Amino acid sequence: MLHVGVIGTGMIGQDHIRRMTQVLAGVEVTAVTDVDAAVSRRVGDLAGATVHATGEELIADPSVDAVVVCSWGPTHEQYVLAAIAAGKPVFCEKPLATTAEACLRIVEAEAAHGSRLVQVGYMRRYDSAYRELKKILDAGDIGLPLMMHCAHRNASVPSHYEKEMAITDTAVHEIDMVRWMFGTEIKAARVLVPRKNRNGGDLQDPLFLILETANEVLVDVEISVNIRYGYDIRGEIVGEHGTASLGSLSPVTVRTSLRAADPVPADWRERFLAAYDVEFQEWIDAISRTGTPAGPSSWDGYAAAVVSDAAVAALQSGSRVEVSLAEQPKLHGASA
Amino acid sequence: MLHVGVIGTGMIGQDHIRRMTQVLAGVEVTAVTDVDAAVSRRVGDLAGATVHATGEELIADPSVDAVVVCSWGPTHEQYVLAAIAAGKPVFCEKPLATTAEACLRIVEAEAAHGSRLVQVGYMRRYDSAYRELKKILDAGDIGLPLMMHCAHRNASVPSHYEKEMAITDTAVHEIDMVRWMFGTEIKAARVLVPRKNRNGGDLQDPLFLILETANEVLVDVEISVNIRYGYDIRGEIVGEHGTASLGSLSPVTVRTSLRAADPVPADWRERFLAAYDVEFQEWIDAISRTGTPAGPSSWDGYAAAVVSDAAVAALQSGSRVEVSLAEQPKLHGASA
Amino acid sequence: MLHVGVIGTGMIGQDHIRRMTQVLAGVEVTAVTDVDAAVSRRVGDLAGATVHATGEELIADPSVDAVVVCSWGPTHEQYVLAAIAAGKPVFCEKPLATTAEACLRIVEAEAAHGSRLVQVGYMRRYDSAYRELKKILDAGDIGLPLMMHCAHRNASVPSHYEKEMAITDTAVHEIDMVRWMFGTEIKAARVLVPRKNRNGGDLQDPLFLILETANEVLVDVEISVNIRYGYDIRGEIVGEHGTASLGSLSPVTVRTSLRAADPVPADWRERFLAAYDVEFQEWIDAISRTGTPAGPSSWDGYAAAVVSDAAVAALQSGSRVEVSLAEQPKLHGASA
Amino acid sequence: MLHVGVIGTGMIGQDHIRRMTQVLAGVEVTAVTDVDAAVSRRVGDLAGATVHATGEELIADPSVDAVVVCSWGPTHEQYVLAAIAAGKPVFCEKPLATTAEACLRIVEAEAAHGSRLVQVGYMRRYDSAYRELKKILDAGDIGLPLMMHCAHRNASVPSHYEKEMAITDTAVHEIDMVRWMFGTEIKAARVLVPRKNRNGGDLQDPLFLILETANEVLVDVEISVNIRYGYDIRGEIVGEHGTASLGSLSPVTVRTSLRAADPVPADWRERFLAAYDVEFQEWIDAISRTGTPAGPSSWDGYAAAVVSDAAVAALQSGSRVEVSLAEQPKLHGASA
Numbered sequence A, B, C, D: 001m002l003h004v005g006v007i008g009t010g011m012i013g014q015d016h017i018r019r020m021t022q023v024l025a026g027v028e029v030t031a032v033t034d035v036d037a038a039v040s041r042r043v044g045d046l047a048g049a050t051v052h053a054t055g056e057e058l059i060a061d062p063s064v065d066a067v068v069v070c071s072w073g074p075t076h077e078q079y080v081l082a083a084i085a086a087g088k089p090v091f092c093e094k095p096l097a098t099t100a101e102a103c104l105r106i107v108e109a110e111a112a113h114g115s116r117l118v119q120v121g122y123m124r125r126y127d128s129a130y131r132e133l134k135k136i137l138d139a140g141d142i143g144l145p146l147m148m149h150c151a152h153r154n155a156s157v158p159s160h161y162e163k164e165m166a167i168t169d170t171a172v173h174e175i176d177m178v179r180w181m182f183g184t185e186i187k188a189a190r191v192l193v194p195r196k197n198r199n200g201g202d203l204q205d206p207l208f209l210i211l212e213t214a215n216e217v218l219v220d221v222e223i224s225v226n227i228r229y230g231y232d233i234r235g236e237i238v239g240e241h242g243t244a245s246l247g248s249l250s251p252v253t254v255r256t257s258l259r260a261a262d263p264v265p266a267d268w269r270e271r272f273l274a275a276y277d278v279e280f281q282e283w284i285d286a287i288s289r290t291g292t293p294a295g296p297s298s299w300d301g302y303a304a305a306v307v308s309d310a311a312v313a314a315l316q317s318g319s320r321v322e323v324s325l326a327e328q329p330k331l332h333g334a335s336a
Helices: A011-023 A037-047 A055-060 A073-086 A100-113 A128-138 A165-182 A268-290 A298-317 B011-023 B037-047 B055-060 B073-086 B100-113 B128-138 B165-182 B268-290 B298-317 C011-023 C037-047 C055-060 C073-085 C100-113 C128-138 C165-182 C268-290 C298-317 D011-023 D037-047 D055-060 D073-086 D100-113 D128-138 D165-182 D268-290 D298-317
Strands: A002-007 A027-033 A050-052 A066-069 A090-092 A118-120 A145-153 A186-192 A207-213 A218-224 A232-239 A243-246 A252-256 A259-263 B002-007 B027-033 B066-069 B090-092 B118-120 B145-153 B186-192 B207-213 B218-224 B232-239 B243-246 B252-256 B259-263 C002-007 C027-033 C066-069 C090-092 C118-120 C145-153 C186-192 C207-213 C218-224 C232-239 C243-246 C252-256 C259-263 D002-007 D027-033 D050-052 D066-069 D090-092 D118-120 D145-153 D186-192 D207-213 D218-224 D232-239 D243-246 D252-256 D259-263
Touching: A002 A011, A002 A055, A002 A268, A011 A027, A011 A037, A011 A268, A027 A037, A027 A055, A037 A050, A050 A055, A055 A066, A055 A073, A066 A073, A073 A090, A073 A100, A073 A118, A100 A298, A118 A298, A128 A165, A128 A232, A128 A243, A128 A268, A128 C252, A145 A165, A145 D145, A145 D218, A165 A186, A165 A207, A165 A218, A165 A298, A186 A298, A207 A298, A218 D145, A252 C128, B002 B011, B002 B055, B002 B268, B011 B027, B011 B037, B011 B268, B027 B037, B027 B055, B055 B066, B055 B073, B066 B073, B073 B090, B073 B100, B073 B118, B100 B298, B118 B298, B128 B165, B128 B232, B128 B243, B128 B268, B128 D252, B145 B165, B145 C145, B145 C218, B165 B186, B165 B207, B165 B218, B165 B298, B186 B298, B207 B298, B218 C145, B252 D128, C002 C011, C002 C055, C002 C268, C011 C027, C011 C037, C011 C268, C027 C037, C027 C055, C055 C066, C055 C073, C066 C073, C073 C090, C073 C100, C073 C118, C100 C298, C118 C298, C128 C165, C128 C232, C128 C243, C128 C268, C145 C165, C165 C186, C165 C207, C165 C218, C165 C298, C186 C298, C207 C298, D002 D011, D002 D055, D002 D268, D011 D027, D011 D037, D011 D268, D027 D037, D027 D055, D037 D050, D050 D055, D055 D066, D055 D073, D066 D073, D073 D090, D073 D100, D073 D118, D100 D298, D118 D298, D128 D165, D128 D232, D128 D243, D128 D268, D145 D165, D165 D186, D165 D207, D165 D218, D165 D298, D186 D298, D207 D298
Parallel strands: A002 A027, A002 A066, A027 A050, A066 A090, A090 A118, A145 A218, B002 B027, B002 B066, B066 B090, B090 B118, B145 B218, C002 C027, C002 C066, C066 C090, C090 C118, C145 C218, D002 D027, D002 D066, D027 D050, D066 D090, D090 D118, D145 D218
Antiparallel strands: A145 A232, A186 A207, A207 A218, A232 A243, A243 C252, A252 A259, A252 C243, A259 B259, B145 B232, B186 B207, B207 B218, B232 B243, B243 D252, B252 B259, B252 D243, C145 C232, C186 C207, C207 C218, C232 C243, C252 C259, C259 D259, D145 D232, D186 D207, D207 D218, D232 D243, D252 D259
16 A cells, blocks of 8 residues: 655645545555645545645655655645655656756756656556557557647636647647657757637637657647637557557447537546546556656656747747757666 | 430429439430429420420330339339330339339339340449448458348428338338348348337337348348438448448538537438439440340339338238248349 | 455456456455365465455455455355345346346345345446446437447357357346336347357357337347457437437547558457446445445346346247336335 | 530540540530540540640630640640630649749730630549538638648659659649638748658658648648558648538448458549549539639639749748739639
């Protein structure tokens, strides 16, 4: 039984606590903390967990085997570094940290520690459809990959959503997925700006992100965040003698009113619920069995941040921007 | 250039005249007649065709190479027999005649004539999807056929539509299709009566028709004639190691309002328009080249009538009814 | 934490133990037993569970809160009755018992006990696609249900599989699903026998089962158990103004060699894995929270047995056979 | 009956002659010519048409009402100009001429003539799926268009196929389609170069073409010409609150060997056969009724050439290239 402490008990933290207490096997939430003490008190009592005043105190708690960080982004770095300092495995929701520099500090701290402790919450790698896609690609069924066409569509976004977030919050999932899918780094980014959707008010929406991998696979990502009709994640890999696409996954087809209709999910929760479950179960199992995570590493979190920065620069400049990564520590050599 | 005379210039006759004058190659409509002289006058003038007082007069017209019969069902027998007597090829809209006995008289008259002159208007055999299905079946891609599941759905039917018409007017298309698809006769019919659709008023709708072919393929046909959502023709052949189904044929998919929707045709015109064109073009080409039709024969028309009668008897009795066919003339030995 | 004892540690028992120890939350396997002591010893040691000599001993174990019965079918009755006698919740894999009479004895014992203790392992009710179908039906989106077309296809079956098992082992899943989907009993069954698949050797395969519900919904089920191409479960409900079908659920589409292909599952494990997980998690949660199961009841197990018997009689006689159920105890009035 | 003369009796010319003699209504091929006199003799005899020594002689033939130009591209300009000079309607296979300047000379000659005579063979506008897409877009079902994702895939190309032809021969169909679909000009082009497909030998394949329309719709086109798996034309328009895509059009689905497979066409003939028929029938009907074509105009041919040139320049330079069109004559104001 893995004893987990959760830092940050907002919406996402509560969802992960629910997951670990009501859905998954081999795990107990033994400690919680939040910047809002009233919230952490309420959540902790419900889960039967010790409530700590600070993340540092929680990390130090000997009843905590492993740490989950779901707090506000700007606090991720300090908690992840503290967990590394304490030698405890830490699962950090994306982003790993709010700047590439901060991510790199984590990479380096972990490398200095000498073994992997950090996993970053890129859950697409755990989605059964993406995994099936990767299996087909890796089996060589379509030949070498040449291109990938993606779409990341949200029905709507909150009013505080800003233009750059289409890259840093939304397409960052594709950025990580591409690195994982093709097993290689991204070397350059471009962003093109189509006609503006009036549903988005002043927001520049959609955007068209174009990535180049180190082995010249060209990836395009439509990012539409006010498209109203639902949450839709699309992906088609173009290989040398075939293509492989994410399927429809529609549980039912309804024929009424001159239409045969498949339901489209309303939001990401519906689409990726099972992926979150798998992500956490695999993390729990890996930590329980080996003490070492097997999922997206601190290097993956760092690389995603650097590519995001390049894409934001590309959006601002209108030009192709090259990605420049630090040297990869030996510890992380096998990741991505 | 084939010179065709059309008997019956109602809705269907006019549609075939439009087809032969505006769509197809190698044909001219040179003569028309109708029980309503005013209608035939108007239609004939428009088409630049001679207007005859009677079908017999039209058949005798030396400028008529071949005859198309689209008149009221009860008159089919007399015109088809007259065309046979005149030695002229005749395309007769379904039904060939209104009773099995009348159909048999035509079969015998044609056999006595000594060569095929009659083609009956079962257009499903010309539909590209059914043809593709038959090609896959005949290639052995799914092994020997064991079952076939069909659905024949109409959005609605006119108020004069009666219970037996679900067999004689609607499912008769499946009856002919099954004989052609499997290259064999139907030996028995059953009809089961599900819960009644309130959209159909007093009409018993839907019905569930079950056919057995001579080689034991079991075919079920859902007949729903007030299902509102559209016109939908479905078919799946179950073979020994696979199945083959009619596909979706959807030209577009529209994603709006939490749905990915494919359009469903509103009626049979939309679904089978191209099949009618192919049916007529192949008939015109066959008659022009060889004087002999290659499509559904008088025997096919007779067999469909006998199976329909058996199915109506099965509906009335609630029991399995065996089909009893007359001996097949040598002339028709290769048909179905 | 629910403490569960598992009777029967064969293939299915081991799979449920894996599920309860490695996948689900809120449950521990604390005791096991099997007719083969060596097997139960090995499985019990692995799971860290007490190993009992008999099912009765396991049921009496005070560390066992609830019982899961996965033993050989003929032993189900005795263990379920023993659990009822002990007042402990019991999850029994299908069939509830091997005869309708035995099932009825369980129904009556539970009724005498005065509250529900028994749940039967019909897992289709937990499949997300069937649940979505039921939601659409219950919402009235397609009007009242009139018919349902089903197919239950297995790539192959073991050599000991006999003709009646197509009903009692295979289509029994559809029998339960239909009662649950339409919230009503089945009143009659017919079985038609199509052309035989040579892949099945001497086995009569496929069969075509036709069920009538108390409210006149007509349900047909193709049962093909040697169809080679994969495991395929199909269902389409025909309503008054539309239809709702199980969707494709395909995670990917692969385009190679003149084909756009969606994968088909190889067997039921792949297709219903998630349904088993949901079934057990909901059972664990219900027992933990209320002590009372909410899933398929002993009455459901009994009714499935009676309908199966009727279908077997229909297969043997070639006739329509009516279903005759005992009077339903008040306790079970809300089930199905 | 429209009397047509065909200049160029190679593969495409013969196919159009077959179409006009064996498939379509209201047309006769009365004259042919070809640079290879033996070929035109053979084809002309077969069609019962006068064989002319030159295109000019054919155009002058009083028995020719309208001209179809299917000769070698470099000769298009002279024959189209000659037909305009003779005041005869002329259908010219794409390209209208081999340079933008030559196309513009034709536009100007037609404008000087004062009424439309020229139609260019962009047949996608006649494809039922594209037409359905345009209908949905024009109805406002998905809101204003913002983006369009296209793929143009060929199984293979002949050995003489060169890099620029991916634009000028292949994607030129998308270039015309986009202008027609959105009713606006294209203002800029970019071409990105993905990893090279080894199936294509030295050829740079695939390419990724990006077009901007005057109203800021961003269109991307994957051009893959050696993808082996078949001929596949894809298109999805992204609107403000939904998307509309070309559908599957699959006539059948075959389930065998753990796959549910839809056939993919082998080449463009199979995919666009019906579109060619519709294109010609509508041209014949328009010319017969009004003397004036209603399809793609000389301006459309010119604009496609200019956009193609810009795209080729973009491919060569690696930069975004703006499209610069001549002033549009009043005569062509309503086209595109």
